[in-house]
Amino acid sequence: MNNFYTLIYLNREIKEKICGGFFRFAISPHKDVLHIYVEKNGETSRLIFSANSRETVLFHDFYRPPKKRNVIDFFSMLEDKEITEMQLADKDRLVTIHFENGDHLQFKLFSGHPNVFVIRDNEIIDAFKNPEEVKGQAPLEPHAPEFKEEVSPRRNAKNQMTEINPLLPRNLLPYIIEEHEVDEMEPENVKTFTNELTEALIEDPHPRVLKTGDFCLWSKQWLNISSEKECDTVNDCVAFAYKNAVHLRRLHNKKEDVLEFLERSKAQKESLVQQLQQADKSLVRSEKYEKYGHLLMAHAHEEINEGTTELTVEDFYEDNEAITIPLKEEKDIAGNAEYYYEKAKDAKKSYQNARQRLPKVKQELEQVNQLLEQIENIDRLYDLEDWIKQHKKVLKEFGFGGDEEKQAKSPFRKYKEGKFEIWIGKNAKSNDQLTSHAHKEDIWLHARGVGGSHVVIRMGNRKDYPPKQVILKAASYAAYFSKARGMKSAPVMYTKRKYVRKPKGAAPGAVVVEREQVQMVPPMKPEQ
Template identity: 80%
Template sequence: MNNFYTLIYLNREIKEKIEDAFFSFAISPHKDVLHLYIDDGNETSRLIFSANPRETALFLDFYRPPKKSNVIDFFESLEGEKIIDIKLADKDRLISIYFENGQYLLFKLFSGNPNVFLVENDVIADAFKNPDEVTGEAPPRPEAPTFLEEVSPRRSAKNQMTEVNPLLPRNLLPYLIKEHDVDEMSPEKVKEFTNKATQALLDDPHPRVLKTGDFCLWSKEWLDIPSEKECEEVNDCVAFAYKNAVHLRRLHENKEDILQFLERSKSQKESLITQLQQAEKSLKRAEEYEKYGHLLMAHAHEQVTEGTTEITIDDFYENNEQITIPLKEDKSIAENAEYYYEKSKDAKKSYQNARRRLPKVKKELEQVKELLDEIEEIDHLPDLNSWVKDNKQKLEDFGFGSGDDKQATSPFRKFKEGKFEIWIGKSAKSNDQLTSHAHKEDIWLHARGVGGSHVVIRMGNRKDYPPQHVLLKAASYAAYFSKARGMKSAPVMYTKVKYVRKPKGAAPGAVVIERDEQVEMVPPMKPENI
């Protein structure tokens, strides 16, 4: 959503609508979200900025009355000030809104720490996030990337394209490369293709949100992926993509908790049913224990020496064939008979209890399966909220919401990215556990050249690699949980777990990559729910 070419058009559209208007006030109705209200005398606009690293965005939205209770006002010195210009930095994702009083708001739309800075006299006077840490410092400066004239022949098609133009939307390049067979092109052809693709972004934009959820400016002739929404203005598609991403994240977070609970409940009930269906064994044991009791009572008058652990006697139930019965060495024969009568009684109770519980547990299992089928079909947050409300009592009856539904503490952090689970080590020992627990086809990642956590993408026996957005998200986590956390961008290496080996006698967490090492440059990113 915050690709440089997107910002070119977004900057123009925002400028056209709010230049010469006045800043009213700014509030934060939600975590990491800032709403700036702009008044041109005829109507009030709402400029929305998301500082969430997963959903960084800037766009104009329709007016909505502000939530004024329990919110903090931001940038109060700008209230009533006239907007005189809006500018996008040269070849960098920095947008500035200039005011008549000489101050300006600088929107940083990249890295793992997006932010808005209020700048006065070329020094940060305030900030949306962490103002105490940045006040008095110089504001971020544009850092134009390097455009190479020569393409490295041995690099991948994606890396070759980003050498020619590092500003291209990297999340879309794998699709573009696959559709146009770029990986089959010579370096010269890759350069020519990249320049044409760049020119299409500049001369022939087609704002749309793909079915994948990605924002795209290329037409269907360039990228033939079905559209979820097509727009006349970039701003409208950015707003749609952002709201859709937020909706899907909230849906996933709320839905995943319930899904995991129901899956555990289903597994537990299936296991219990298996146990209860074996109740016939309890009845057979009850009959056997009762028989032992009768046989021992028939010999109750006999004496046994201290420490005797078994007795062999005639079994009058089986034509007086001999039978050996285990004894409690501290009990007499009569007391052992009573012991077996009690065990028979307990086994019969166990059988009766199983017979009584089995229909109830089977019914509960069917209810859990029905709930699972229903929730898996839900694709909209309001529908999920309504479903939870309608099934609140059932969920509570099964234990959802109680301490019993929490997973045991894991030796490593676990996060979900779509259908993929990402594991992150907590310590050197945890790193060893993580790698040893992973499947050979899982993807292993680690920040290159610095200490840090091992990260694994669980592949569920799939032998391919995960989608690029999943790989980049896991790589950004690996960068964050390493000594490269403070860098703007960090190299992260990755390969299959089967190519990662721990040398004999190596220190905890130390491994060697034997083959197929690849590297991605990513901004360190903190997982959302930490």
């Protein structure tokens, strides 16, 4: 989101808002998000930085009271220090805020690991993410990319354009190339076109957020995609694009949870309807078993040898044709007749129950289909939250969600990672409960070679493994809730629950594990 050309304008606009102001405090209200509160001329505002590699961004925002609970404070050494300057590195996405005492805040807005560093005497003394790994290192130096004078004729249009200017916003180039048919241009024309495109970014910016959700500085003359929002400042559009992206991500995650649950409920109810519709088979079995009982009772006075497993008699229901009836070895003929009468009774009862249940299950299936149709059309988070509240009762009846009080009293810690639930044991007894409660296809994890919590990734009806990032996250939790917590990196083993067994008489929490894999991860405390 913070392309280099975007940062040129952001740096100018933010500098005007914060220079001469004072750093008051910094907190992290959400994972990978840093809010820096700045006071200037009696008014407080915020700098918002996202270290999420998919939503890396820096922008200025209005004041909002900080959360008072479950937040972490950062950079106390900068509190009440005056901001004297803000600079963007030459042709690199490094932004530096200078303070009166000579300290700096350096924002790294690129790569898969964005971060913020506190610099003192040309040395990193603190960081937003993983401070222990970078303390004592030198600050980052800007590295300008190579700008070529000529393009390689054999390369595709996108590569040719980024040879001329590697700082172009690459997420928008496919649209530009298609609209202007750049892939049909001669190399010399690609060079001319790219230079004109770059000049438009510098001399004629039109900050807007496209319907695609992308931030853009080009006017419709250059990129004819409809705008979701047009702004007077780059900062306002970047803020809108970021908040919109976060909104969509939260909407997607929450919607996916409900959709997955409803799809699973639909499959279960469709299967149940199919089973119940075959209830006539139970009635056929009932009639067969009852006939066996009657035929056997007609011969109840006869003696049979011990261990006899079948008896052939005349079937007076079918013109006295011979019929062979399986017998229970330990019962006489009368006892076997009673056995078949009971089976006939159970089969008939099963048939009657199925006929009674079928209308209700069909109604529930129709209800699930209606809910699926409704939620598919929801595209705003607050609408989704209202919808969930409105349908809370029926969703709960189907098994979605849980009582908050029961969650609090749960013997396990429970966290969400996308569509997956991660359960963590609290002690040895809890570990035993967790492992015995887990489904055989759930993923079981434990820090290797040290004491710690059992961890389970709940798999629902899925029989495969979850995405690697889910395993890594659960493994980092297993490392955190173990005696390896203080290590920089710890080995964590994982396998299917069906390959974990508890030996008879073993101590609480002790298990035998087979077919395990091992992953090295840094211990990480789960986010609430």
